Amino acid sequence: MKTRQKGGGTPEPSTPWSEVAPRLWMGGHQWTDTLGQSHAAVVGTEFDLVISMFTRPGHGPEPGVDHLIAEIPDGPLTAEQMQTVQQLAKTAAHAMRRGRTALVRCNAGYNRSGLVVAQTLIELGQPAMTAIQLIRERRSPWALNNQMFEEYLTTGLDVASLLVGLETTT
Template identity: 55%
Template structure:
């Protein structure tokens, strides 16, 4: 399954991950370093890691709670949108319980941005403010996938129902 769109013109951020909200972090499996793209490996820095992309050897360390759901950086199916909603619920519950949470994808911009922005909405921000927060704290190129922005603006339950009509 192709999970990344090659037409994105935003380079990966320099930071491996950034705190977007209290105890809520967003990151990727790669970052831009002095010599180009560098791998990002998660150890025990977080209590919960939610991965929307996976690469062997990138962690987290054994014993760290980790959930994985593969999804593309493109149109999502009803089931994939349900996974996004599930990840949002896990992230919100963890943050409310005082647990540090990392949501990550390949570069830490779109798929992770979708989950983190929706988590911020459920934690009290409006959609425009959540999108802006993700872009300010992670990268100006975050949420460049306009379809993901539309999912946020319409609401994930509505987007999931509409995706189900097309299947």
């Protein structure tokens, strides 16, 4: 059985996407089945809104599906990138309140998508640690393994954005 592992032993997800909260999904671009075979996670029309922090040709969504793309690194973020995360989360929360489904995805479906999904849950009234725990329970224990992203969330993206902005002006 061949299981591809990335990033220092972090396994690929076992599903293309996972429902973290009603109408809010989190995923990536690859997943591995129970036999260890890697598959492309291709989005068709399953979701009303797709938010991508990473894109790959041929991975959808199909025309007619709202698709927002924001290239966000899986590393330290600038104040502007944190503000983008906040805006994406507000957009996802707004879609959910209107009864629409949203998929937030990145490469593996763990960190960048986890950051936006957690911030979406915070926008909807969840405490940061509850949002993080929910993501790890529903998506994977490997989700939000970027400690910096967890710190951004527990500090609050507004405050983290201000602090990062101060660092770049000194």
